[in-house]
Amino acid sequence: MAPIGTATQPLRVAIVGAGPAGFYAAERLFKETELVIEVDMFDRLPTPYGLVRNGVAPDHQKIKSVTAVFDRVAGNPRFRFLGNIELGRDVTVDDLKEYYHEILFSTGAQTDRPLGIPGDDLAGSYPATEFVAWYNGHPDYRECEFDLSQERVAVVGVGNVAVDVARILCRTREELMKTDIADYALEALSNSQVKEVYILGRRGPAQAAFTAPEVKELGELADCDTFVLPEEAELDSLSLAAMANADRADVRKVEIIQELSHRQPSGKSKRLILRFLVSPTELIGDEHGHVRQMKLVHNELYATEAGSLRPRATDRTETLDVGMVFRSIGYRGVPLPGVPFHESWGVIPNNGGRVIDITTKEPLLGEYTAGWIKRGPTGVIGTNKPDAAETVENMLEDARAGRTLEPSHPTAEAVTSMLDERQCRPVSFDDWKRLDEFELNRGKAEGRPRVKFTRIEDMLAALRS
Numbered sequence: 001m002a003p004i005g006t007a008t009q010p011l012r013v014a015i016v017g018a019g020p021a022g023f024y025a026a027e028r029l030f031k032e033t034e035l036v037i038e039v040d041m042f043d044r045l046p047t048p049y050g051l052v053r054n055g056v057a058p059d060h061q062k063i064k065s066v067t068a069v070f071d072r073v074a075g076n077p078r079f080r081f082l083g084n085i086e087l088g089r090d091v092t093v094d095d096l097k098e099y100y101h102e103i104l105f106s107t108g109a110q111t112d113r114p115l116g117i118p119g120d121d122l123a124g125s126y127p128a129t130e131f132v133a134w135y136n137g138h139p140d141y142r143e144c145e146f147d148l149s150q151e152r153v154a155v156v157g158v159g160n161v162a163v164d165v166a167r168i169l170c171r172t173r174e175e176l177m178k179t180d181i182a183d184y185a186l187e188a189l190s191n192s193q194v195k196e197v198y199i200l201g202r203r204g205p206a207q208a209a210f211t212a213p214e215v216k217e218l219g220e221l222a223d224c225d226t227f228v229l230p231e232e233a234e235l236d237s238l239s240l241a242a243m244a245n246a247d248r249a250d251v252r253k254v255e256i257i258q259e260l261s262h263r264q265p266s267g268k269s270k271r272l273i274l275r276f277l278v279s280p281t282e283l284i285g286d287e288h289g290h291v292r293q294m295k296l297v298h299n300e301l302y303a304t305e306a307g308s309l310r311p312r313a314t315d316r317t318e319t320l321d322v323g324m325v326f327r328s329i330g331y332r333g334v335p336l337p338g339v340p341f342h343e344s345w346g347v348i349p350n351n352g353g354r355v356i357d358i359t360t361k362e363p364l365l366g367e368y369t370a371g372w373i374k375r376g377p378t379g380v381i382g383t384n385k386p387d388a389a390e391t392v393e394n395m396l397e398d399a400r401a402g403r404t405l406e407p408s409h410p411t412a413e414a415v416t417s418m419l420d421e422r423q424c425r426p427v428s429f430d431d432w433k434r435l436d437e438f439e440l441n442r443g444k445a446e447g448r449p450r451v452k453f454t455r456i457e458d459m460l461a462a463l464r465s
Helices: 020-030 061-074 093-097 128-135 160-170 183-190 212-218 237-243 248-260 381-400 412-421 429-445 456-464
Strands: 011-016 037-043 079-083 102-105 125-127 152-156 196-200 224-228 270-275 278-285 291-303 309-321 324-327 354-356 363-369
Touching: 011 020, 020 037, 020 061, 020 381, 037 412, 061 079, 061 381, 079 412, 079 429, 093 102, 102 381, 125 128, 128 160, 128 183, 128 324, 152 160, 152 309, 160 196, 160 212, 160 270, 196 278, 212 248, 212 270, 224 248, 237 248, 237 291, 237 309, 278 309, 291 324, 354 381, 363 381, 429 456
Parallel strands: 011 037, 011 102, 037 079, 102 363, 125 324, 152 196, 152 324, 196 270, 224 270
Antiparallel strands: 278 291, 291 309, 354 363
16 A cells, blocks of 8 residues: 555545635645645635634725635645535544544634623623624624614724724724625614724733734724823833833834824714723613623733733722623634533644643644634734644644554545535535625625625525526
8 A cells, every 4th residue: 555645645634624724734735745635625614714704804805815825725736625514513523534644623713702790791792703703794693683773882802803893883884885894784884873982901002902003094984083091091100111122013003092192073973982901890781681881990000920011900990881892802712523622721722733632631643723723812814824834744744654544535535425425515616716706796786895695505506506
């Protein structure tokens, strides 16, 4: 029998999750010159690209151009996309072990962390992740409803997702028309009654997780005045000391925040207020169980033994009148059936991308992970490239040493037969290119970049037509 990784016996790799981490892993696998490798990439949605399609803000079209890199990867003759195939529903991990030498899990982090305060579960309190998925047309979230009849909204968190949510709430219809936002979200947001949006950060301006370009954009909205309270824009002595060693990007971020604190109202119809050193302590409901107020405590910063600056509560409090709250304080992963999961960290336990058994701490033969489900929700899209490369180096090292699974049917045809027998109809990458073209043409007809399909059955119907 030919050795694994040759033309007659390619190294067969299954990648579960078609987001950036999965594509970067495939890209690195195909750069390997000593081994012949075939990659089958599975995703439970008919569409590839993960968060690039369903998470990147629709008014940030330029960021989505990274898909050109993924398209080149998909053009490799040894690559297959198997969309609309779900782990646990259509195939199991044990199934995959019969067809592949190595399996890589790159399913991202799909849920949010709760605030953990009284009233968090009131009507009108939502995870930012659901709102983002809703306005991006994710099929799982298109039926979500958000009470856009409220005039005042709080977004808890100061990461880029929090900023995206606030910005989308403050955009005009004309601005949103230039994006690929889901058509139902375009209509709902066009009729929104939201007039005032607060972004709430528990630490100071210097520690805000958003970037300088993100906060600069907040000051350039067509019909929204953006403000920062002058006293909250000032840096405390600890932050000033830390800024002495900060990079230029962080310095610029603070400069922009301080510029916004000198802004005067210009008569625009909406207001966006960035707040710092405040934490929600309770959501208060009305007689119908709907959010009507948020209690805040003012914080101060202190230095930990390790030198990082952390917030702690003071005795100063205030109450904000808000009818809707979005929490954006971190994503977490969701367990995959048949795959170890670290419940408190929200990731697949691993060592350099090798999946490890929770009890023995030993690596599981042939199982790997990359992306947010591997390391937690940190970094930007590009951060997944070195992360995936680390995992792939370990996959290749194991393959060269003969530490792989021993599948009984290691061929592409065998996978196709198995899926046929189960009456699964995978969506191929060529199918996706057709869907892509349909969406672009629908957009062109409306003067927009694209109009997305937001129901899986509509996607499959379009492909059958």
